[in-house]
Each structure stands twice: as C-alpha cells, then as structure tokens.
Amino acid sequence: MKVTTFGVVGSGQMGNGIAQVAASSGLNVVMSDIKEEFAARGLAAIENNLARSVAKGKISADEKDEILGRIKITTNLEDMAAVDYVVEAAVEREDLKFNIFRELDKICPAHVILGTNTSSIPIGRIAAQTSRPEKVIGMHFMNPVPVMKLVEVIKGIATSEQTFDITWELCEKFGKTPAEANDFPGFIANRILMPMINEAIFCLYQSVGKAEDIDTVMKLGMNHPMGPLALADLIGLDTCLAIMETLYDGFKDSKYRPCPLLRKYVEAGWLGRKSGRGFYTY
C-alpha cells in the first residue's frame, strides 16, 4: 500500500508537528480540527517553524512554500475519506479518542490504517472501537515533533505485521528513528519518563528543593537537556496528569500515584507553557 496523502486529526502542538514532518517528507497532508481557528493556529505554527528553518538556511523559501502548499486544513472529519493513512493527535482523553476512532472507521476506506499518537491509552482499547483492529497502531511522536528523532511504534494485540511495517517505514520516511513497544500502559517512553517527572513534583511538594534547583540537579547532574519540571510545562501538566492516571489505573500500583500538587495545578488551570503558567511563568 502506497501512502501519498496523510491525515492528521488535531492541530495542536503534536498534531501540527506531525503534519509538518509529513509534509516535509513529500506527502500531501490533511490536518483537521474541531474549530477553524484551531486549525489556522496549527498551520501558523508550522509556517513559523518553517520560516525559522529558512532564516537558518536549512531550507529555501521555495521549499517552505512547497511544504505549506501540501498541507490542507479542514474542520470536516469527512475529509479523511481522501487519505491513505490517518494519525489521531487529539487531546489525551479516552472518550474523545474513542469517538474519533468510531467516526474514522466509518469515514475511511477499509484499507486505511488508523494510527494514534496517544501517549498512554492502550492501543487495544482504541482498536476495539473500530471494525479494523488489525489496522490500528500507536505512532507516538515526541515533543517538539520536528526536533525529536524518536517515534514509539506500539502494536496492539490485534495489530497486523503489515500495519506495523507500513508505520515503521513511514517513520523512517519522516526522518525519524522508530522504536517498537508492546501495548502496556505508558508503553516505554512514558512508563519511564512520567514517574521521573512525578517524583520531581513530589520533591517540590515536599520542599526538598525549589523548582529551579530540582531542574538544575537533573540538567547538570544527569545531562538532561531540560529539567523535569520545565519538561512537564512543555508537555502540558494536564497531559502529565492524564498519563499518570493511566499508569495508576492500569497497574494499580501506588508507585504511579499522581502527586497531589500536579492535580492542584491542573485544577487551577496552570497547565504549563500553553496556559502561561505551570511550574514556571511564561
């Protein structure tokens, strides 16, 4: 199966990043969102990123225009009827993703693979919403998508080898390095990353250190490019909480309990960079 048109559901920071790498690899892209202004904002983010690449001499102005010319935005999910492969990158909420997959299953022709960028919801549970579980797979990009090399490719219990192979090849076409994971809560990336971030939040909660000091320890002591609290702000504290909840629900192990301070911040609407306030102010 040849993929020439790639669909992305969701135009937020993950969705627009995925659309950018897909269009940059030469594919036509359809990027959808529920509101015109969200889709337009996603496209503007891509435009900004590409403009920075032009300014740095990484791509030419013509290449930028060609890449942008390959991206169509829409608020009509029915437009996914015209794509060869879809990846869903909506908010990390199970009910919402389930609805999208039920809809996509009706809209997309039977041969189309339905990928999900979920960071922790079981692929099998998402696949069960469709009549094509063998064509449902996790395609988990890292933030910021244009920069990070990894894509975690997650096989659900019913995912076929063909679906896996096509997804793997697409990741390589996008210039990424795929890594294979099986379908357990949090997969590999967030099973390891999120408890570390959660523990950093406990350190703040219990006044072991101030946010800046916790981050400095991990940056300079462990050579991490960002401290865990700054990274949590980048990922979004609502997403971090949702992932911790998934780990806790999935394993029923107290080591995955979300830190109460994380919940408090999310309840206050302090979601990190995207809301202007998280562990830091932006």
Ligand code: CAA
């Ligand atoms: N979009 C596009 N490009 C970006 C970007 C963004 N949002 N942010 C930074 N960049 C680019 C910059 O333009 C710059 O490009 P050049 O090399 O061409 O100049 C490059 O990235 C480096 O940026 P900076 O020099 O400004 O800053 P930096 O060296 O500190 O790097 C960073 C920034 C890449 C974000 C780095 O701090 C980093 O790697 N942080 C950790 C990120 C990480 O761990 N991500 C995974 C999160 S977990 C996840 O996503 C999964 C999940 O399910 C939660």
